[in-house]
Amino acid sequence: MASRKTSIMEAAARVIARRGVRGLRVEELAAEAGVSTALIYYHFKDRTGILRQTLEFINDRAERYTTERDPDAPPPTAREELEQTLLLELQDTVEVRENSTAWGELRASAVFDETLREDLARATRIWVQEVAGLLGVVQPMSSAVALAGAAERLTALLEGLSMRWLSGSLPLAHARTLLTEAIDTEVARLGS
Amino acid sequence: MASRKTSIMEAAARVIARRGVRGLRVEELAAEAGVSTALIYYHFKDRTGILRQTLEFINDRAERYTTERDPDAPPPTAREELEQTLLLELQDTVEVRENSTAWGELRASAVFDETLREDLARATRIWVQEVAGLLGVVQPMSSAVALAGAAERLTALLEGLSMRWLSGSLPLAHARTLLTEAIDTEVARLGS
DNA sequence: GTCTATACCAAGATAGAC
DNA sequence: GTCTATCTTGGTATAGAC
Missing domain, CATH: 1.10.357.10 (Tetracycline Repressor, domain 2)
Known part of the structure; x- marks a missing residue:
């Protein structure tokens, strides 16, 4: 079962693909994930946290599709x-x-x-x-x-x-x- | 004689090399060039103008060193x-x-x-x-x-x-x- | 855990004097 | 052409209720 946090990271991956790491806006991410910005800060602490964890998340996924x-x-x-x-x-x-x-x-x-x-x-x-x-x-x-x-x-x-x-x-x-x-x-x- | 405008573009090239296009701050550029931000807007209209003209400037220089x-x-x-x-x-x-x-x-x-x-x-x-x-x-x-x-x-x-x-x-x-x-x-x- | 509302700030841009 | 001072905005982050 995908947790809320995971679905935010999935949304973040989509936003990054659309706008880039440096173009990611927390508000846009909130809209994409269908949650409030406050919830994002609750889960990830700050913008850097979003980036760090999402990049790690993307990396893990890549490992999977490269290996499978x-x-x-x-x-x-x-x-x-x-x-x-x-x-x-x-x-x-x-x-x-x-x-x-x-x-x-x-x-x-x-x-x-x-x-x-x-x-x-x-x-x-x-x-x-x-x-x-x-x-x-x-x-x-x-x-x-x-x-x-x-x-x-x-x-x-x-x-x-x-x-x-x-x-x-x-x-x-x-x-x-x-x-x-x-x-x-x-x-x-x-x-x- | 290098015009003031040219020397701002030279400074912009240095700032871009240090911070990237997306990391360029008009204030930092002003400091690097030793002028006020207002003067930069006077010469380049807006941030995009700075970027456009500086990138062109850099490109011209590159052509020179590639050919010479x-x-x-x-x-x-x-x-x-x-x-x-x-x-x-x-x-x-x-x-x-x-x-x-x-x-x-x-x-x-x-x-x-x-x-x-x-x-x-x-x-x-x-x-x-x-x-x-x-x-x-x-x-x-x-x-x-x-x-x-x-x-x-x-x-x-x-x-x-x-x-x-x-x-x-x-x-x-x-x-x-x-x-x-x-x-x-x-x-x-x-x-x- | 999740929201609404808002504080706060950095950075872009302009007004007006010289 | 160039400056100082200031306006404005967009975007991060938090307070506090539910």
Whole structure:
């Protein structure tokens, strides 16, 4: 059963996707969630609390959709798993949009806010390592350094493509094509 | 002779680099420029005017540093010119920082602001075409589609690496290495 | 836990003198 | 063109009743 607090965080995720972290107005959030502003302060203490907890909430959700796979589907090959993991972030679904938007906001905010940098750097490191791990299964003969480099390039490219998509500079289908080709290229590079 | 208005825009560029487009406070800008807030409104009409004109100003400056080359240096090969053009954006100088920061802010803002999208998409298109042109000189046998794809990947990667650098997730030297390797890979890909 | 009403403040913007 | 002083607003946060 979704608690009231959870439904406020769901509403907050929608508002953030629409207005950004820095554009979130407590009043708009209250309207979106169908509650009073006072209730929001009761649950979250202050604006920063709303942001902190909602970002955490969004992150947890993302972990779920990144990990979950259809249990009836045949187990994917390593290469398929790599592609799926990366392409998952370039999909026009509510959850992905909300997550990517929040991630982009976090990245942009960290440029000016020291306090965000450590968390963001750690999350980035984990994400890079995960991709490096998948690449290592596809190309087991590669050195750790080469794998890390390829993973850094692919995830940084993905962030760049994602921002272009969200900001209306690049159609989603084209972004997916470009990323797929980059995966091909990086895998080939590791194999040579 | 730099006019007062110009010196306010220079100050605005510094404030934007420090606080971001959305963090720019007119009062802080006034202090930075050593003038009153009233004077700023006299010259720029309103906050939006400050932003519009300063972003244009920064863009012009960027065009200059991207184009300018040491006249005494030997003319670069096509490959060198390609590398220089891209790596120029990954340098720790005041101008590049200000420009990259502004660009990142613009990109992030456009996710929530329709009115910015058209300009941004056009600027992106021009930038991609310029890089595609340079790639075409390096690999003249490539198809236009292949050149465009490589240019889109390289510029999107550059944006991603730049944001990671500015947000403290990636040391500058490493970002440069990753980009150089990506250029190698894309050029090789076009040649095969 | 949840609301209505409101205090409070930071920041954008303007009036009017020089 | 430039300043000091001030108005105004939009947005965060709280008091107090239910």
